[in-house]
Amino acid sequence: MGFFDRLKEGLGKTRAQISAIVKGGDLDEEFFETLEEALIAADVGVDLTDRIFDDFRIEIKKRGIHSRSGAYALLKEMLAEDLTVTKTMEDFPPKPWVIFVVGVNGVGKTTTIGKLAHEMRRLGKRVTLGAADTFRAGAIEQLKIWADRTESDFVAQHEGADAASVAFDAMEAAKKRGTDVLILDTAGRLHVKVNLMNELEKILRVIRRNTPHAPNEILLVVDATTGQNAMRQAEEFNKIVKLTGLVVTKLDGTAKGGIAIALTRRFNIPIRKIGVGEKIEDLQDFNPKAYVEAMLGDIEDVE
Ligand SMILES: Nc1nc2c(ncn2[C@@H]2O[C@H](COP(=O)(O)OP(=O)(O)OP(=O)(O)O)[C@@H](O)[C@H]2O)c(=O)[nH]1
Ligand SMILES: [Mg+2]
Structure with a gap:
């Protein structure tokens, strides 16, 4: 099994909860709590998850997002952005x-x-x-x-x-x-x-x-x-x-x-x-x- 599949499988239960929660309804506390629990279960850390969700809520307001699927997509976008640090490994100019x-x-x-x-x-x-x-x-x-x-x-x-x-x-x-x-x-x-x-x-x-x-x-x-x-x-x-x-x-x-x-x-x-x-x-x-x-x-x- 590839590592992505394992990661997916490991979070299987959470993923099932997430897909259930993202499907409909308002941006209520149940929605936020399910996603927060998913991040904590994935070892993001409780404090950091809190901070991520503070930013998340602000960004939802800023962008005027009202749907769960919209908010969910935004969260993933924000997390991917956190993971992107732009400096790349240079093509080794100075030798060695x-x-x-x-x-x-x-x-x-x-x-x-x-x-x-x-x-x-x-x-x-x-x-x-x-x-x-x-x-x-x-x-x-x-x-x-x-x-x-x-x-x-x-x-x-x-x-x-x-x-x-x-x-x-x-x-x-x-x-x-x-x-x-x-x-x-x-x-x-x-x-x-x-x-x-x-x-x-x-x-x-x-x-x-x-x-x-x-x-x-x-x-x-x-x-x-x-x-x-x-x-x-x-x-x-x-x-x-x-x-x-x-x-x-x-x-x-x-x-x-x-x-x-x-x-x-x-x-x-x-x-x-x-x-x-x-x-x-x-x-x-x-x-x-x-x-x-x-x-x-x-x-x-x-x-
Ligand atoms: N499953 C898995 N095992 C890994 C991975 N990377 C390293 N290992 C295993 O982890 C063990 C320790 O790896 P080493 O490369 O010796 O670790 P090290 O940091 O150099 O260890 P020290 O020199 O003793 O400090 C070995 O059995 C590796 O095969 C990985 O990505 N996946
Ligand atoms: Mg070593």
Whole structure:
């Protein structure tokens, strides 16, 4: 089953309620409550849902909307807009285009890097992977496997080495080899672990001293199945490294897609990619409109 289908299925009960409610009647409290419950069930978060509905009601008045189907379409339009942060991933003009990948343990950083490398290689880009996760046993070998699979260059030192030093080596190697895209893996770190968070700052300092335009992207990877925890993670990482983009992984394992809305709305940074499985091709561009349709149903469903 595709991830959109799963998202749709997961929200099946809610969707049934929604199509029933959207079909007729006035814009009464029952109508608003059903939609609010749908968003909360999808993990958008209670506070944010409140704010979204404040805006929603204002916009309904402003546009003079009186029908439920009209209001429902408006809500989807507003949510898709929230999910759309216009800055796109540039076509890697400065060489190397450096992508720095961060996140807590096990969210899918290394796998996402493998998938990204695959995507870039298919675009004909020369890719280098830098193993700046020197902390976890086996992390270097894991990234090496992805480098081999994607025919990317690979830079590493040994387990326990200074991560900033690996990043420096990788920057130098990437420049020498004419790499288009350098992707740096980092150790999973809990946002509450001060030392590890400080290490990120150090790695960034070294990268920036080496090449002022780098890194071009600081991607936070979050696991969709952790729901609202992802908000806290984004909050803490953003304080230290000023994130430029998000990757939401494991969307194939959850029926709750609301976290994407909560994250983009709160941080106003784009979701660059979504992870929808463990395989190399299970990385997709994020399509806000299709995403909201999957969450809340197609307007065709109810008309
Ligand atoms: N179902 C599913 N599994 C995923 C996805 N992305 C990653 N995984 C799995 O999640 C697990 C952890 O992935 P890693 O890439 O090792 O995660 P990490 O963030 O690098 O982990 P650490 O380096 O230990 O912090 C692996 O079993 C991956 O196959 C996804 O989109 N969907
Ligand atoms: Mg990893």
